[in-house]
Amino acid sequence: MANRVLMKGAEALAEAAVRAGAEAYFCYPITPQTEVAEYLARRMPEAGGVFLQAESELAAANMLYGAAGAGARVFTSSSSPGISLMSEAFSYLAGAELPAVVVNVMRCGPGLGGVLASQADYFQATKAPGHGGFRFLVLAPASVQEMADLTTEAFDLADRYRSPVMVLADGMLAQMMEPVVLPEANGRHAIAKPWATTGAKGRAPNIVTSLYLDPEKLERVNDRLVAKYREMHEKEIRFEEFRTDLPHRLLIVAFGTVARIARTAIATLAEEGLSAALFRPISLFPFPEAALRRAAERAERVLVVEMNTGQMVEDVEAAVAETRPVDFYGRSGGMTPTPEEVVEAARRALA
Amino acid sequence: MSGNGAARTNVVYERPRALTPAHTHYCPGCTHGVIHRLIAETLDELGVRERTVGIAPVGCAVLAYEYFNCDMQEAAHGRAPAVATAVKRVRPGLVVFTYQGDGDLAAIGTAEILHAANRGEKFTTIFVNNAIYGMTGGQMAPTTLLGQVTSTTPGGRDPALAGYPIRVAEIISTLETPGFVARVSVHAPRQVLLAKRAIRRAFLHQIRGECYSFVEVLSTCPTNWGMPPQEACDWVAEKMIPYYPLGVLKTPRTGRVRIEPRPLEAALDEEAADGV
Numbered sequence: 001m002a003n004r005v006l007m008k009g010a011e012a013l014a015e016a017a018v019r020a021g022a023e024a025y026f027c028y029p030i031t032p033q034t035e036v037a038e039y040l041a042r043r044m045p046e047a048g049g050v051f052l053q054a055e056s057e058l059a060a061a062n063m064l065y066g067a068a069g070a071g072a073r074v075f076t077s078s079s080s081p082g083i084s085l086m087s088e089a090f091s092y093l094a095g096a097e098l099p100a101v102v103v104n105v106m107r108c109g110p111g112l113g114g115v116l117a118s119q120a121d122y123f124q125a126t127k128a129p130g131h132g133g134f135r136f137l138v139l140a141p142a143s144v145q146e147m148a149d150l151t152t153e154a155f156d157l158a159d160r161y162r163s164p165v166m167v168l169a170d171g172m173l174a175q176m177m178e179p180v181v182l183p184e185a186n187g188r189h190a191i192a193k194p195w196a197t198t199g200a201k202g203r204a205p206n207i208v209t210s211l212y213l214d215p216e217k218l219e220r221v222n223d224r225l226v227a228k229y230r231e232m233h234e235k236e237i238r239f240e241e242f243r244t245d246l247p248h249r250l251l252i253v254a255f256g257t258v259a260r261i262a263r264t265a266i267a268t269l270a271e272e273g274l275s276a277a278l279f280r281p282i283s284l285f286p287f288p289e290a291a292l293r294r295a296a297e298r299a300e301r302v303l304v305v306e307m308n309t310g311q312m313v314e315d316v317e318a319a320v321a322e323t324r325p326v327d328f329y330g331r332s333g334g335m336t337p338t339p340e341e342v343v344e345a346a347r348r349a350l351a
Numbered sequence: 352m353s354g355n356g357a358a359r360t361n362v363v364y365e366r367p368r369a370l371t372p373a374h375t376h377y378c379p380g381c382t383h384g385v386i387h388r389l390i391a392e393t394l395d396e397l398g399v400r401e402r403t404v405g406i407a408p409v410g411c412a413v414l415a416y417e418y419f420n421c422d423m424q425e426a427a428h429g430r431a432p433a434v435a436t437a438v439k440r441v442r443p444g445l446v447v448f449t450y451q452g453d454g455d456l457a458a459i460g461t462a463e464i465l466h467a468a469n470r471g472e473k474f475t476t477i478f479v480n481n482a483i484y485g486m487t488g489g490q491m492a493p494t495t496l497l498g499q500v501t502s503t504t505p506g507g508r509d510p511a512l513a514g515y516p517i518r519v520a521e522i523i524s525t526l527e528t529p530g531f532v533a534r535v536s537v538h539a540p541r542q543v544l545l546a547k548r549a550i551r552r553a554f555l556h557q558i559r560g561e562c563y564s565f566v567e568v569l570s571t572c573p574t575n576w577g578m579p580p581q582e583a584c585d586w587v588a589e590k591m592i593p594y595y596p597l598g599v600l601k602t603p604r605t606g607r608v609r610i611e612p613r614p615l616e617a618a619l620d621e622e623a624a625d626g627v
Contacts (some may be wrong), residue, residue: 024441050440054433055466062430062463066437069424070404074441092427197422197438199402199445207416209407209425 009147010035010174016148019185020155023072024050026063032171033105057082061089068098069208071196075101091130095210099158105174108334116334117171122311126285136166138284144178159191238282248277251299265342289319296320367391380573380580403446406431410452411485429460432467447474457493471528481570489575493517524600524608532601536569538587
């Protein structure tokens with residue numbers, strides 16, 4: 001019987017990772033997600049895994065690389081400034097085609113910014129998590145339940161694509177408590193990793209590297225990465241629609257926490273006789289362009305709401321701007337758009 | 352290899368199994384090849400090649416993974432100790448070593464090496480100190496000697512601008528965490544034999560699960576020092592060893608190198624003797 005328990009988002013994702021068979025977690029404390037580390041400091045050893053508080057995010061992410069290269073199921077979590085420090089290793093993970101899960105509990109920026117929730121790392125997560133031209137598969141939860149579910153899924157996706165996968169959450173999702181049904185523990189080592197550095201016993205040595213001095217070889221590596229991303233586009237699109245089956249003049253597009261605020265706004269708008277629906281991308285990369293286009297075609301206009309100064313709106317425009325006008329409403333710096341503000345933005349859009 | 356009767360040959364020297372047949376890209380006279388061989392011989396003798404993972408650095412030894420015939424990972428610049436830490440933690444049955452130069456270990460990777468040593472990670476570091484950045488063409492390293500001319504210290508290293516050369520082995524030796532720390536050289540045959548013994552001892556400490564082990568190897572860079580190989584070996588003996596003395600600095604038995612501060616009040620009184 002599945003048990004519903006009341007948990008913080010940070011702890012739900014941590015427990016889900018343990019149940020997904022995570023063998024090691026490397027971290028450096030940073031608000032607003034340090035609870036993940038505190039939870040795992042107890043839980044990982046109990047589950048027979050490795051917990052290691054590193055000297056920096058830089059070291060933690062490079063530990064992720066080493067352990068992933070040795071074939072272990074591994075993950076780390078951090079928040080925006082820490083994620084920037086980790087970006088060196090992210091690029092090496094992608095180049096060496098190593099599976100790893102990274103959780104970014106976004107806080108507001110730029111710079112040291114503040115500790116309140118934000119979605120300002122959308123560009124960084126979906127376009128360039130590091131140098132050299134590569135992508136993360138990015139999943140954006142909108143509830144404590146999804147913090148657990150998408151973290152679980154992230155481990156399998158990382159193994160399947162031999163690619164880093166990011167769970168892109170925000171401070172609010174990590175700090176809030178909600179009832180959650182935790183996933184059952186799934187088997188470790190579900191996927192064989194014959195490429196891992198486990199000791200060259202009875203075989204030729206395995207080499208984990210992202211160095212290719214021969215340009216033709218390196219171009220082939222890049223081609224292989226592009227092929228993976230194409231496959232992700234074919235198979236890993238995830239999104240949620242709300243009231244898109246009803247007639248609607250406005251399609252609101254929002255992800256994560258903001259999508260929940262938009263739902264409240266949509267109910268208020270309905271009371272006023274203004275019909276609106278919600279499209280919530282869950283996979284931010286691959287971005288659900290085709291599904292979004294279909295949903296937008298049934299509306300007069302599209303309104304993108306974000307907790308930043310306008311990032312996902314560029315992807316939305318790329319998908320629908322030819323056929324539908326796109327408006328944007330955002331708050332930043334740790335300010336959260338209220339349902340009333342979204343209602344007002346919707347009224348303006350439809351005026 | 353023993354054969355039958357008349358076909359018997361007495362092999363006195365051959366490539367260790369732990370080295371691949373690849374030709375290295377190292378410059379003539381560079382001692383990286385010697386150090387590679389010492390590690391490879393050690394892996395063979397200890398019978399651990401098939402359960403060893405080496406971590407290659409960024410720098411001249413960046414392609415070490417093509418020369419060591421064991422599983423290898425290529426780390427980002429300076430991060431080999433973090434990578435090695437993780438490999439060993441998730442696969443404790445493996446023998447893990449990092450092979451790092453002075454730029455990699457003593458500049459960009461200072462935090463990683465110090466904290467790995469301080470956590471007492473059970474892997475072995477071979478630290479190749481040739482007092483210069485070789486791969487990028489001869490820039491100042493943290494270990495560049497005072498007055499040493501490099502492409503970024505054209506007037507010689509000036510301590511007022513660049514500080515003094517860092518003695519990493521000494522720093523690590525002061526850590527309370529047990530460890531094995533030695534400094535060796537490969538500029539002369541006798542020193543090569545001693546270096547081999549130190550490297551072997553370092554791996555033994557790891558294999559027994561005792562402690563972190565660190566062997567600094569003074570090495571030559573004829574190309575970037577701008578001198579022929581024999582002169583480079585002499586330079587190690589005459590210039591480097593006086594600043595970087597050879598020896599065993601720390602073992603689990605001897606414990607850390609102790610620094611005894613002078614009593615606070617007396618020392619401050621002495622300082623105040625200048626009247627300020």
